[in-house]
Structures are given as structure tokens and as C-alpha cells.
Amino acid sequence: MAACGGTATETSRKPSLATSAEEAGGMASLVAAAKKEGVLRAIAIPSGWANYGGLMDGFEKKYGIEVTVDDPEGHSQDEIDAMKKRRGRADAPDVLDLGDAFARSAARQNLLAPYRVAAFDSIPSSQKDPEARWYNNYGGYISIGCDAKLVETCPHTFSDLLKPQYQGMVSLYGNPTRSGTGLAGVYAAALADNGSFDDIQPGIDFFGKLRKAGNFNPVESTATAVENRRTPISIDWDYSNLAYADRFRGKGLDWRVSIPFDGSFAQYFALAINKDAPHPAAARLWQEYLFSTEGQNLRLLGYARPVLMDVMREEGTLDEVAAAQLPTVEGTPRFPTDAQWDRARETVARGWAKAVAD
DSSP states (O other): OGGGOSOOOTTOOOTTTOSBTTTTTOHHHHHHHHHHHOEEEEESOOTTSTTHHHHHHHHHHHHOOEEEEESTTOOHHHHHHHHHHTTTSTTSOSEEEEEHHHHHHHHHTTOBOOOBOTTGGGSOGGGBOTTSSEEEEEEEEEEEEEETTTOSSOOOSTGGGGSGGGTTTEEESSOTTTOHHHHHHHHHHHHHTTOBTTBOHHHHHHHHHHHHHTOBOOSOOOHHHHHTTSOSEEEEEHHHHHHHHHHHHTTTOOEEEEOOGGGOOEEEEEEEEBTTOSSHHHHHHHHHHHTSHHHHHHHHTTTOEETTHHHHHHHTOSOHHHHTTSOOOOSOOOOOOHHHHHHHHHHHHHHHHHHHOO
């Protein structure tokens, strides 16, 4: 952040055109402009998801800027639709949190503003757009959450989910044609059933088998659905399922979490700025905050893996106590390429509805 400090200069751009804090006149000028706007409009970020609640509280306390969230349980495609439908309106979203495939799609549609956060060069090249229209901030592994008070024996693998004892129990967090999480769940199922990053079809076929067996539950496993006991088994990110275990323990819910070894799939989520953000300075300041040491360590408190984790560990700025609470996984995660994501999304768009149709 220090490199971006200072005051406005004669060559400063207005926030809506600034591609870095320096171009906005330095961090002090960016902060002043954001405070003047006074509001940040986010979308589709539940407070319990990857500690967004803690991040919003921290941002508001640090800068005195109110954070509002539209459609908190919405999905990536809902965010893209909102940008298009509300273009030029005061209620348009300022900032986005998108699954990789959806971030790439939004960039291709020229919906995102290029902006290099101070930490941009430290983000691995595989986790960012070279034009800085999006960059990944946090991630995790697909996991299986289970209500142990409703399910006699919780499943640990994708193959377990096909067992007859799980009739009507297995849900996804989001339709994979619209949700980055849902799409990742199908990808994980594909890897568990002889698929690959080049071939997601076995994942679609797996959910078709679940439906035919009577095990697939079409209710989305949102926090509300989990709390109301409507989705006894949920395929979701480990940080979401672990947060449910903490959040609902005091309400009598015994939520167990397993990372399936037969379908190990990791993904990071991308942050981006709406090209037509009604609060462009606050949007850019939000990005800086989420990639700051404070913001990245707050992700750990929500069981999410910050994208700068390795860099922070080397620098000695990582919250090692919080990092030690992350679930243990084996091996080094691999990620689909841009082309593989695009093909996967197209394949799912064509085949999902038929596979899970009643």
C-alpha cells in the first residue's frame, strides 16, 4: 500500500477511470474520494461466506463506508445479469465476487473495469487476468457437508452419495449453469468418476445417476436451507460447510464435513469491479482492503484460503493460528485452464437440465 501513498497530482484520473490507486492520486486521495461516496454496493455475498461478514465490518470500521448487499444468496450469473440490467442506475452493483468461468465471461463482455490492486504482482499469474479486470482472492476445496442428526452414516466420497440410504438428501449450492459453486461441484464429481479437466460430462452423468436413484435433492443448500434441515447433505466449499458447523452448533445442528478424496477439486473466487460502478472510488478501495494483509487474514477466520497465503507466510504476516485451523488436504491443487473452464461451462449449459429433470 505504501507504494500507492501520497496525495493527488495534476495527472490524477477520476476514480472511475483509475487503473490503480496511484492513478487516482494515491491511497490518501482514493480513501478521501471513497469516503465522500459513503456507500459500497455489493451483491451475492452472504455474511457467513468466507468471512464476508468480518470483512464488511472491518471495512466499515476502518473507512466509515456503509456496505450494502443485494441478493445475498444469489450466484455468479445473477451478478452478471444485475450489471447488465442496472447499467447506469444508482442501484447497480459496484463490486463482484465471481466463479472463475463467470469472471472470464464478464471480462469478455466488457463489463469489468481494469484495476491493479497494490498486491497485484504478488498474485500468482494463474489466478488473475493479465489486464487486471479480475483476480482471485480466496479459495477452498469442494466438500460434503452432512447433518449427522438426520443422516445415520455421513458420506465421505462421491461414490458414497449413490448409496440407497441417501434418498432425497444430496443437494448442490446452486444450479451449475448459473453458480460457480455448483459448476465446481459437477467438476469434482467428474474427477471422481473418470472425468478430467477436459471432460466434465462424467460429472453431469453422475448427477443424472443421483436423480435416477432418487438421491438428488433439487433444493439449493443455502445457509437457510441447511439451518431449516431441508438439505441434509450438501456439496459445497469446505469453508462454507465448516462455517455452517460453527454457526449452527448452538442451534442443535451437528454438521459434519468431509473433503472427498475421490473428487478433490480446488478453486479460487475472483473479485472484480463493475465498469459502470455507481461508487467507483469505494469499489477500488474495497479491492485494496480485501487484498491487504488485514483482509487476507480475515479470510482465514472464515476457513477460506487467501490467494496471498504463501507470500504472507514468507513475509511473516500470515495469521498462523488461523491458518492451522484449515482442513488438511493432500497434494498440490491443480486448476482448469481458461479454455477448459469455457468448454466445461458450455457442456453443463447443454446437458444439466436434461440430466436432473424429473
